[in-house]
Amino acid sequence: MLGRIRSARRAASSLHLTPGSSSNSRSNASAAAVHRQLLQHRPTVAAALPSSSSHFFSTTSAPLSSAFLKSYDEHVAERAAMANGKLGGIAPKPLDAAQTATLIEELRAVSASSSSPEAERLVELLSHRVPPGVDEAAYVKAAYLSAVALGKESPTLISRLRAVELLGTMQGGYNVGTLVELLSGDDAELKASAAHQLKHTLLVFDAFHDVVELYNGGNEAAKEVLESWAAAEWFTSKPDIPEKITVTVFKVTGETNTDDLSPAQDAWSRPDVPLHALAMLKNERDGIVPEKDGEIGPLGQIDELLQKGHPLAYVGDVVGTGSSRKSATNSVLWFMGEDIPYVPNMKTGGVCIGGKIAPIFFNTMEDSGALPIEMDVSDLNTGDVVDIFPYEGEVVDRACDEVIATFELKTNVLLDEVRAGGRIPLIIGRGITSKARVALGRDASVADTFNLPIAPTDTPKGYSLAQKMVGKACGVDGVPPGQYCEPTMTTVGSQDTTGPMTRDELKSLACLGFSADLVMQSFCHTAAYPKPVDVVTHHTLPDFIQTRGGVSLRPGDGIIHSWLNRMLVPDTVGTGGDSHTRFPLGVSFPAGSGLVAFAAATGVFPLDMPESVLVRFTGTMQPGITLRDLVQAIPYTAIQNGLLTIEKKGKKNVFSGRVLEIEGLPDLKCEQAFELSDASAERSAAGCTIKLNKEPVIEYLQSNVVMLKWMISEGYGDPRTLERRIARMEDWLANPHLMEADDNAEYAEIIEINMDEIKEPILALPNDPDASALLSEVAGDKIDEVFIGSCMTNIGHFRAAGKLLADNKSATLPTRLWVSPPTKMDAAQLSEEGYYSIFGTAGARMEMPGCSLCMGNQARVEPGCTVVSTSTRNFPNRLGQGSNVYLASAELAAIAAIEGKLPTVDEYMSYMSNVNATAADTYRYLNFDELPEFVEASDKVEISDEMREAAKKLSIL
Numbered sequence: 001m002l003g004r005i006r007s008a009r010r011a012a013s014s015l016h017l018t019p020g021s022s023s024n025s026r027s028n029a030s031a032a033a034v035h036r037q038l039l040q041h042r043p044t045v046a047a048a049l050p051s052s053s054s055h056f057f058s059t060t061s062a063p064l065s066s067a068f069l070k071s072y073d074e075h076v077a078e079r080a081a082m083a084n085g086k087l088g089g090i091a092p093k094p095l096d097a098a099q100t101a102t103l104i105e106e107l108r109a110v111s112a113s114s115s116s117p118e119a120e121r122l123v124e125l126l127s128h129r130v131p132p133g134v135d136e137a138a139y140v141k142a143a144y145l146s147a148v149a150l151g152k153e154s155p156t157l158i159s160r161l162r163a164v165e166l167l168g169t170m171q172g173g174y175n176v177g178t179l180v181e182l183l184s185g186d187d188a189e190l191k192a193s194a195a196h197q198l199k200h201t202l203l204v205f206d207a208f209h210d211v212v213e214l215y216n217g218g219n220e221a222a223k224e225v226l227e228s229w230a231a232a233e234w235f236t237s238k239p240d241i242p243e244k245i246t247v248t249v250f251k252v253t254g255e256t257n258t259d260d261l262s263p264a265q266d267a268w269s270r271p272d273v274p275l276h277a278l279a280m281l282k283n284e285r286d287g288i289v290p291e292k293d294g295e296i297g298p299l300g301q302i303d304e305l306l307q308k309g310h311p312l313a314y315v316g317d318v319v320g321t322g323s324s325r326k327s328a329t330n331s332v333l334w335f336m337g338e339d340i341p342y343v344p345n346m347k348t349g350g351v352c353i354g355g356k357i358a359p360i361f362f363n364t365m366e367d368s369g370a371l372p373i374e375m376d377v378s379d380l381n382t383g384d385v386v387d388i389f390p391y392e393g394e395v396v397d398r399a400c401d402e403v404i405a406t407f408e409l410k411t412n413v414l415l416d417e418v419r420a421g422g423r424i425p426l427i428i429g430r431g432i433t434s435k436a437r438v439a440l441g442r443d444a445s446v447a448d449t450f451n452l453p454i455a456p457t458d459t460p461k462g463y464s465l466a467q468k469m470v471g472k473a474c475g476v477d478g479v480p481p482g483q484y485c486e487p488t489m490t491t492v493g494s495q496d497t498t499g500p501m502t503r504d505e506l507k508s509l510a511c512l513g514f515s516a517d518l519v520m521q522s523f524c525h526t527a528a529y530p531k532p533v534d535v536v537t538h539h540t541l542p543d544f545i546q547t548r549g550g551v552s553l554r555p556g557d558g559i560i561h562s563w564l565n566r567m568l569v570p571d572t573v574g575t576g577g578d579s580h581t582r583f584p585l586g587v588s589f590p591a592g593s594g595l596v597a598f599a600a601a602t603g604v605f606p607l608d609m610p611e612s613v614l615v616r617f618t619g620t621m622q623p624g625i626t627l628r629d630l631v632q633a634i635p636y637t638a639i640q641n642g643l644l645t646i647e648k649k650g651k652k653n654v655f656s657g658r659v660l661e662i663e664g665l666p667d668l669k670c671e672q673a674f675e676l677s678d679a680s681a682e683r684s685a686a687g688c689t690i691k692l693n694k695e696p697v698i699e700y701l702q703s704n705v706v707m708l709k710w711m712i713s714e715g716y717g718d719p720r721t722l723e724r725r726i727a728r729m730e731d732w733l734a735n736p737h738l739m740e741a742d743d744n745a746e747y748a749e750i751i752e753i754n755m756d757e758i759k760e761p762i763l764a765l766p767n768d769p770d771a772s773a774l775l776s777e778v779a780g781d782k783i784d785e786v787f788i789g790s791c792m793t794n795i796g797h798f799r800a801a802g803k804l805l806a807d808n809k810s811a812t813l814p815t816r817l818w819v820s821p822p823t824k825m826d827a828a829q830l831s832e833e834g835y836y837s838i839f840g841t842a843g844a845r846m847e848m849p850g851c852s853l854c855m856g857n858q859a860r861v862e863p864g865c866t867v868v869s870t871s872t873r874n875f876p877n878r879l880g881q882g883s884n885v886y887l888a889s890a891e892l893a894a895i896a897a898i899e900g901k902l903p904t905v906d907e908y909m910s911y912m913s914n915v916n917a918t919a920a921d922t923y924r925y926l927n928f929d930e931l932p933e934f935v936e937a938s939d940k941v942e943i944s945d946e947m948r949e950a951a952k953k954l955s956i957l
Helices: 002-013 031-041 051-056 067-080 082-088 097-108 117-128 136-149 160-167 176-182 188-199 207-216 220-230 264-269 273-277 299-306 326-336 359-367 414-420 423-439 465-474 499-508 532-546 560-567 593-602 627-640 670-681 694-713 719-734 795-806 824-832 835-841 890-899 905-917 932-938 945-956
Strands: 245-257 312-321 338-340 343-348 351-357 371-374 385-389 394-397 402-406 491-494 518-521 573-576 612-618 659-663 687-690 749-754 762-764 772-774 785-789 816-820 866-869 884-887
Touching: 067 082, 067 097, 067 117, 082 299, 097 117, 097 136, 136 160, 136 176, 160 176, 160 188, 176 188, 176 207, 188 220, 207 220, 207 423, 220 423, 245 299, 264 273, 264 532, 273 326, 273 343, 299 312, 312 326, 312 359, 326 343, 326 351, 326 359, 326 499, 326 593, 351 359, 359 371, 359 423, 359 593, 371 414, 414 423, 423 593, 465 573, 465 659, 465 687, 491 560, 491 593, 499 532, 499 593, 518 532, 518 560, 518 719, 560 670, 560 694, 573 593, 627 670, 627 749, 627 762, 627 772, 659 670, 670 687, 670 694, 694 719, 694 932, 719 945, 785 795, 785 890, 795 824, 795 835, 795 890, 795 905, 824 835, 866 890, 890 905
Parallel strands: 245 312, 312 351, 351 371, 491 518, 491 573, 612 659, 612 749, 659 687, 785 816, 785 866, 866 884
Antiparallel strands: 245 385, 338 343, 385 394, 394 402, 762 772, 762 884
16 A cells, blocks of 8 residues: 555655745646646546555445445544543544545545435545645545546536635645636636635745736736735634633643653654644643543543633643654644644644743744743632733633733734734745735735734844854844844754654645755654554655655664754754754754744744853863763853752743853864754753854864765765755865854853863753752762763763773673664764674663664663663653653763762762773764775765756855
């Protein structure tokens, strides 16, 4: 079956419904040409089904005993019984391409005069249970409806008019060509209906120009469409945000991180939104009673609160910290949002209130059409019924009619975003309205209809490094804090536990070609212990990415960031569907899968430019102190300065939503710099920059050019994208230059950290990456398990750990040691140097290169154990159920593995004296231009003149 569905997908990919133009995008086709191709493939729909599915087809003239409905009803009943039927169980899955084709065959076999309930159900399912956009099932649906609408196929239960109406519900992609063609048709009723559907369709992309061409030729229907777009009827026809929103409070005290809302162990089910939502808040905590502790969340509590007759509002002291998982937002909205007409198993709207809302989670709520509000939540409690007055900024307790909280919306555009169904449709729609006005000979401004972002009134004296980088991506000198902008996305990353959702978002955006210069997909979170659904993803997602011009890694290659960082161009801007997409070169703004899909598809990223916090290191690193200690010195110092608190109620965090900009370590290797930028995720920072000298950057790019050429020689795709990126790197190397902050740049806060004063390791305490302590304060704590791995490590860390283990004279370790290098290249080099032998002799459990224990969705530590880990974060239950996890350097982790406890400072320094003695050998990094295997392969790769020319054009931007 997979092979035949792939054939349907390849046919869909050939339609060229690209969302923009770049050297990545496939050539764009006119709407009429797209439609012709769609009809050309229509007869193959039934043939795409395997013979084993033939029993779904009706062989009678009436579907009174529909085989399809019988099978579908069994699926509905199975899903309804899940979670013991609480809240009615869960919704059935959307129809896939095979099911849609089967349903259509039964529709064809029914008499047009049939009015049986079964016949009506077939029409209803085709109407409401097929995903829109460029999903494979949408392709099958659009092919059938297009054939009916254009009279190429005799209608049965769906008339030509109804077919046009249903095409209008598909949002964009495969439906648009037919609707545009009907504007020139002879049937006045169909023409009027097609025009009406297009008026409310936003994802038209290049078909916009087809409509303009018809208008210029005197087509009245096309003029109506343009007039409607210009008047923004797609927006004004939606209901206004009400003056008062009544909700019942569902409060989760303390901090809710995205692990709570979308547990890593359940990552496999994220694309199945209603199923995945069952795991939201599945672990018992204060005020939360799961249906089944550790498995199913508080459905009974949610059901009881819904009986009050109002939608629920999610309320918390701190909400959404941690990973950039849109699945967390999806789970919240599944219980607290509103259905989206004609979009199965996705919801929009809803209210989320937090004392603090993590910036990525806030943005993902915006993208989903929810209303996120930051305010004091002290007087809000579960079960309270309150009235929210969004325009007045007040919350009133219905029981006493008293104002219990006030707030200000984050931006003046927020309510427009909610009305439009999310930030992304608002951005796309505003653009169409502006272009339509220009096409009609009017001014492009849309300020008469929309609340546009308000530019800051104060011009800064100077720009920070991040503000300059974003400015460059916008074609200006700099972007001040508070300014809305849409920087060009040079590099976009996607990993495998969010990748399937990003894929679905790209389908809903009707994207068949990337406009971002480089989009990369990894498989680092699921490769080691894949579930059946992961295996399918491993086989299908690479093709999806590569056919759109992206680069796909392979299972077993290793961690996304360790690869993506080697594809970066200095001083550029990017994003990624992983909260640790934190470039050591340039700046990145990680995001949820919806915004990542938007950036990949359109090549731009909506951004309200954040303020910056400068962290300036001074002095000299002391003996035995590692970069991981400097990482933890940042929150440690902020706590000492009163800029960061551990208490969640009334949480203070100077870094939250701001760019963390680091100076004072200019000679770090880029691999080392990433250790610092990576950890900005744990600070809830919006992004991070590090000021480096040119020399380490030149060394890094020279190595990376060879690695990318080696990738081409190894058959990685898309080769044109890799060639273009190599050419951009070589252009930079020919004239190396790095941006710097202005001397008079302004920062929200400046934190000075004197390295002369850091004389012992600093750890993150269980189970909060902000909570920090000196080693002397926790020495002696018994350690059960140790993990050395994650994107916070590089090859030097493993050499250091290996040398410490090699010096250990004990026969066995008193701890369980896990070791997982970041990439397969690191693993190969460590093996060649003999370190795998050392790890094996020590009894370490060697993991496939990748994320391993870090995310907690693969192998896990024993419940209730105490761990020292080099991973990124240590939220409760992340590495193991009830585990207590310290975060520390690889060196300290290795010593803890040997000692079975956290050592004293003297013990630690004694071990480290041996590491310090061979530091030059230990802390060497992978320079591929010095490895014969890679150099030999790269010498055989030639970069085409076409890609060199494309790279030069992009470098100018």
